[in-house]
Amino acid sequence: MRALDAAQVRRWAVACVQSLDAHREAIDRINVYPVADGDTGTNLLHTMRAALDALLRAPARARSEAGAALAELARGALAGARGNSGVIASQLLRGFADALAGSTELGGAELRSALDAAAARAEAALSHPVPGTMISVVQGAAEAARSADSDELGDVAGAAATGAAAALERTPRQLAVLAEAGVVDAGGRGVAVLLDALVAVVAEQPAALVAAARARELPAPELSMYTAREAGSDQFAYEVMYLLSEVAGNGVDPVGRLRDALVGLGDCVSVVGDGAGLWTVHVHCNDVGAAIEAGIETGRPRNIRVARFADAPSAEASRFVRDRAVVVLVRGTELGDLLVGEGVTVVPVEGEEPAFRLLEAITATGASHVSVLPADAGLTETADEASIRAVAAGQDVVVVPCASPVQVLAAVAVHDPRRRAGDDVVAMAEAAAATRRGEVVVAAEDGITWIGACSAGDVLGFADGEVVLIEPGPAGVDALDRAACGVAERMLGVGGELVTVLLGASASDELADELTDYLRREHPETEVVVYHGGQPDAVVILGVE
Template identity: 80%
Template sequence: MRSLDAPAVRRWAVACVQSLDAHRDAIDRINVFPVADGDTGSNLLHTMRAALDGLLRAPARTRSVAGAALTALARGALAGARGNSGVIVSQVLRGFADAVTDPAVECDGPALRAALAAAARRAEAAVAEPVAGTMLSVIAAAASAARDAEELGEVAAAAAAGAASALADTPRQLAVLADAGVVDAGGRGVVVLLEALVAVVNEQPAALVAAARAREMPAPELSMYTARESGSDQFAYEVMYLLEDVPAADGGDPVGRLRDTLVGLGDCVSVVGDGTGLWTVHVHCNDVGAAIEVGVETGRPRQIRVARFADAPTAESSRFVRDRAVVVPVRAAELADLLAGEGVTVVPVDRGDPTFGLVSAITATGAAHVTVLPAESALVEAADEASIRAVAAGQDVVVVPCASPVQVLAAVAVHDPRRRAGDDVVAMAEAAAATRRGEVTVAAEAGITWVGACAAGDVLGFADGEVVLIEPGPAEVDVLDRAACGVLERLLGTGGELVTVLLGADAPEPLADELADYLRREHPAAEVVVYHGGQPDAVVILGVE
């Protein structure tokens, strides 16, 4: 790959989510700085999921330009940042966006070099008191290592190698890491993100690369935990919030005053913005009220989160590093991105037998219990075979048969890892079974259906797997709209509260608006959500719950 276009940026975001998911528990286990609260991997994963969600929710025109896609990622990460590490990652993404601002320019080798340099500057500026031996050092080393590289692949590889080398040096720079016998947790997260970028640039399956790397780097023993470093054990709480409506400076610096006040209250202070008036505030302190009050005095705080370090979970030895995971094999890239943003493990399926990839993905989750949701009936057999092999190896794996991606979305929506595993599987299976499904496709050749003969180019409407109507071609917008509305009328005949529309790769843009208008007129009580599914075979897939 010579340059990162918008689809490649999206694939990188998905790869980051998948890679952090694979490494999360191992990163959590080595988290001893700035506080040993065991959540750096989880915070990084949550932040990147928020970034991906911000991109997926952006308008189609935004998703089609590399710089705009990076900006959407950065804004999503800032709004959903968790912990100090999440704030820093949001600024890394903002640095990338800063370097690719021209809509006509994609992110080639020189642009990636500039992006890494901007990311290092933004990351260091995000922290009130930068410390050597942390993820800041790893980011700076990545930018430095890539300075002499030219081609995109060379730049990405040099940055990842430089970051890995710097990560190995962090215990020599920070005594608390050396005492615990670990590298910096946030720095390891940076390496994971850059290795995901290398996988995308080299067009490798990032999720499998991440899983392999996670197995190469075993989780540390419990003895690798240590008390919080000196200078922070006096602070019992982590406070975070978003800040809006900060007044113009008028000769003063309200954000600077906010930062100075927080430094006086505690440590690990970061106050960073997205450039459009939204700020994320982070501090470790004892006086929670004062930390929030200074935010109220500066602007309008929202999404206030307070965590007490004493409540942080302790590590447990286990054969498995997670209790629960959901695995979904899919064929369409945009649908894969959508599901990855929901926190499930997505297995892209191309031609050939997907069984081996599914077994590898199930095993790589490290979960004691895995639920597999095949996104189409043709994948159920492979999912069954993969589950048999995984069960033989000691995992508890259940396949919930799904005949359509909309049934997978319904199942994922009710997934709750706090329930008992058996109850959760039942809830997902019931949600999938209760979702009526429809499709609109274009006939590739003449044939006979249950409702009559069709010619090549005619538009076919399916309800629950059966052809229920034929609209003579060609497949113009109005023809597709009539067919989709006809299918919806049949699906909604017995009622329904939520309509899900998945637009295929060949779906014309006006079709979504036409369907939304029809539902507002004829079924105003039904809520409608529209996604770009990207499926190559069906122009539109419909689900009714």
């Protein structure tokens, strides 16, 4: 991919949420600085969910310009920021938005500028930046991007992710508390996850699958959850956060005055704005009332959150009643019936708003992790749209790439709820990708194909999406049989052990018998299974594994 447009920016936001969800627990476990409260991964996830939600609710301009989409992400992240890490993540997005203001696309050169701006914004967010934190990782990514030999987006993104990983590995040498715990910086690990997600989107790979396949288990800290905090900050018992608006100048710098007042009360102070009059305030202190009063003297505080560090982190109440579910979006009632028998949730494509009905089905599963399988390539966009909405609402949803019902059947066949969710998704994706697909359809009109002209009523044979043969019409049993046998022969020419035949709504029993007889006679080494799929378009769909 040479550049990210607004739609791809949205895909990156979804990928960030999915990847952070996959890494949340591991990041929480290594969270020892500035406070060992085990919530950095959770805070980053909540912050990015708020960013995605803001983008999904954004006006039309954010759907056409990458810069506008990034601005909405930054605004949502700032308003929903959790903890120090969430504030810095919001500034990372703000830096991207600043660099892309008014731009319709994000290319390699723009990404360099965006990372430089993000590094500057992230450092300016804190009153006392410390080396060895997520700010160092953002800076490492920016420096590596500047040093990339190419201006291609993929090369710059890859260099940034590599630079972030290298900077992350250096954090224990920069911050003693990390070295003592034997871990890297938790916030820095979150930055690396966000950039890994960007690389996956640029490479046009399913980011959730990449995250699951490449997830590295991080070592747990070998010290108490309530380890002493650096720079004497163990004297501060509370974290205070709020949003601030209607800031009045009165001839002075009100934000600077607020920041100075908070520095006098505690540490880990950040006061950052979205450029449109909204500020997020964060401080660790003992005098909660004074921290809030300082905000009242500056503007109008709202969404005030106070956490006491001595309180053990409580598990968030779950709205989910089970761990795993598989949802399939299909055309054809009989295929749906076949899949229901395999224990999956089936959503038939009927009428209007299939994305909304798919979203309803995903939510109704009550599962914390849902794998969505579109039964043909034309349903992928619908599956993506529904999954984006579900992810923004807090569900972990992954669309497994499938271009045919036979690939869905292969994926469902290897589904195993006893595996880890990430491993199961990878296994289904690999099974689908390993299944070659063929189709026999009747041409609806005259046209030109890669192998020549066809007329309405001719029979077309497809292998992996390409026309490989044309049988002159009319489309009787003999022409359909020749086409189906020809497609099967071409597909089995490179080997295969199992042939799956899905009969369409217009396929006759005679055609099914002729095709299976041919396969068993000419390829006795292969196993043949035949199902009635009921698909309205293809007369026959073939899968070879």
